[in-house]
Amino acid sequence: MVRNIVVLGGSSHPQLTETICNHLGIPPSKILLSKFAVGETRVEIIESVRGKDVFIIQSGGGGKVNDNLMELLITISACRTASAKRITAVLPLFPYSRQSDIPYNKTGAPLAKVPGERSRNNTYTFDSRPQTPYPGQQESQGLGNGTQALTRQLSRMKTEQTNGVPSSPVKSTAEGQPPRRSDTIDSARSDKSNSTKSDGYFSNVNGVNGIAKPTTKPPAFQPQPGYKQWVAQAGTLIADLLTCAGADHVITMDLHDPQYQGFFDIPVDNLYGRHLLRKYIQFSIPNYQQAVIVSPDAGGAKRATAIADALGVPFALIHKERRPTQINDRQNATMMLVGNVKDRTVILVDDLADTSNTITRAAKLLKKEGATKVFALVTHGILSGDAIDRINASALDKVIVTNSVDQTEHLKRCPKLEVLEIGNVFAEAIRRVHHGESISVLFDYN
Numbered sequence: 001m002v003r004n005i006v007v008l009g010g011s012s013h014p015q016l017t018e019t020i021c022n023h024l025g026i027p028p029s030k031i032l033l034s035k036f037a038v039g040e041t042r043v044e045i046i047e048s049v050r051g052k053d054v055f056i057i058q059s060g061g062g063g064k065v066n067d068n069l070m071e072l073l074i075t076i077s078a079c080r081t082a083s084a085k086r087i088t089a090v091l092p093l094f095p096y097s098r099q100s101d102i103p104y105n106k107t108g109a110p111l112a113k114v115p116g117e118r119s120r121n122n123t124y125t126f127d128s129r130p131q132t133p134y135p136g137q138q139e140s141q142g143l144g145n146g147t148q149a150l151t152r153q154l155s156r157m158k159t160e161q162t163n164g165v166p167s168s169p170v171k172s173t174a175e176g177q178p179p180r181r182s183d184t185i186d187s188a189r190s191d192k193s194n195s196t197k198s199d200g201y202f203s204n205v206n207g208v209n210g211i212a213k214p215t216t217k218p219p220a221f222q223p224q225p226g227y228k229q230w231v232a233q234a235g236t237l238i239a240d241l242l243t244c245a246g247a248d249h250v251i252t253m254d255l256h257d258p259q260y261q262g263f264f265d266i267p268v269d270n271l272y273g274r275h276l277l278r279k280y281i282q283f284s285i286p287n288y289q290q291a292v293i294v295s296p297d298a299g300g301a302k303r304a305t306a307i308a309d310a311l312g313v314p315f316a317l318i319h320k321e322r323r324p325t326q327i328n329d330r331q332n333a334t335m336m337l338v339g340n341v342k343d344r345t346v347i348l349v350d351d352l353a354d355t356s357n358t359i360t361r362a363a364k365l366l367k368k369e370g371a372t373k374v375f376a377l378v379t380h381g382i383l384s385g386d387a388i389d390r391i392n393a394s395a396l397d398k399v400i401v402t403n404s405v406d407q408t409e410h411l412k413r414c415p416k417l418e419v420l421e422i423g424n425v426f427a428e429a430i431r432r433v434h435h436g437e438s439i440s441v442l443f444d445y446n
């Protein structure tokens with residue numbers, strides 16, 4: 001039993017709050033969470049937090065991630081103004097953790113349902129859209145990585161140089177792409193310049209000191225598909241919101257991007273889920289010594305190799321081929337296996353599954369490459385939208401997640417799902433932080 005400590009649970013995961021409190025041997029403190037008719041969040045802390053060490057548990061998954069974030073911020077602020085001694089935000093899944101990165105949209109997601117199919121299990125193809133390039137393929141059918149447009153533009157410029165006549169103005173929108181704001185501005189400028197500067201900048205008249213001025217119009221700025229200069233990268237904002245609200249400390253697990261810690265000027269303890277995953281492998285996967293650990297993308301390679309090294313088993317990697325101009329099209333990335341999985345059990349290791357596109361597509365590829373069974377071990381089972389249907393229909397044999405996100409509903413619908421408990425790990429982290437003990441032991445927990 002720990003004293004002078006207050007544990008408050010947000011709406012996102014009451015069951016995890018209960019488990020953590022059971023391990024700490026204290027009841028959760030009373031908090032009233034409600035909404036005004038208009039939808040605004042209202043928080044009332046029923047017990048005094050004056051001079052107390054407060055831990056607020058709120059996870060980032062589920063369908064109400066924005067509401068939960070606002071609730072967390074208001075709760076932190078309420079504790080701050082009620083004179084709490086220290087406030088720690090315990091975020092088993094860190095909200096917005098993937099938005100330290102350049103955002104993308106999901107136009108043309110590869111697992112679009114096949115139109116007209118009735119049976120649920122037959123509605124997903126698990127294929128890339130567009131399909132994997134093959135020798136002799138017409139580029140227009142392939143990934144459309146922009147080289148075609150570039151080649152066309154170069155040959156146009158060559159013709160202009162030979163003839164000395166500028167050809168029709170370059171369109172600023174990439175082929176097949178809807179116009180973007182920057183395209184519109186740029187093309188407007190480009191049109192204007194054509195009408196008012198038909199000679200001058202683009203003329204053949206000799207320039208200063210006899211140096212010839214360019215005879216052709218330089219190509220107009222063409223933004224890369226996916227480049228959106230006005231889209232925010234939310235990482236710093238989330239860090240600022242938490243600290244401005246009054247958080248003194250953050251405890252989380254398997255941050256998608258560990259660099260996220262650098263956005264904060266307060267301590268951020270990023271616990272590892274890998275010891276739980278490793279234990280699962282050792283105790284629940286038959287003949288795991290003959291298995292291959294696979295990371296479904298390069299970003300997760302470090303996490304997966306750490307487990308493979310600890311178990312002394314081989315490692316393979318799925319390379320997601322992303323052409324440089326396809327930032328907005330990650331879901332369409334073509335997958336290629338680097339390594340050998342023939343006649344082996346495969347253990348896919350990843351930090352999170354959201355739509356489960358990544359793990360289901362990887363499973364299809366791995367079975368095609370000869371894997372006998374595919375287990376997916378994922379720290380955060382967000383499983384949004386139709387992720388569960390996708391898993392049920394996929395080549396995955398089992399999906400193992402932790403309960404960093406509430407899995408109660410997912411478990412009812414997915415016979416392939418197994419859940420590992422993380423309440424004890426977070427309880428131990430809270431106990432150690434409260435007593436001022438090192439928590440580095442939790443990073444290498446066996």
Ligand SMILES: O=P(O)(O)OC[C@H]1O[C@@H](O)[C@H](O)[C@@H]1O
Pocket residue numbers: 098256296297299300350351352353354355356357358359
């Ligand atoms: O494919 P879904 O499940 O939507 O997203 C999960 C993947 O997206 C990445 O950022 C994660 O590391 C993981 O590989």
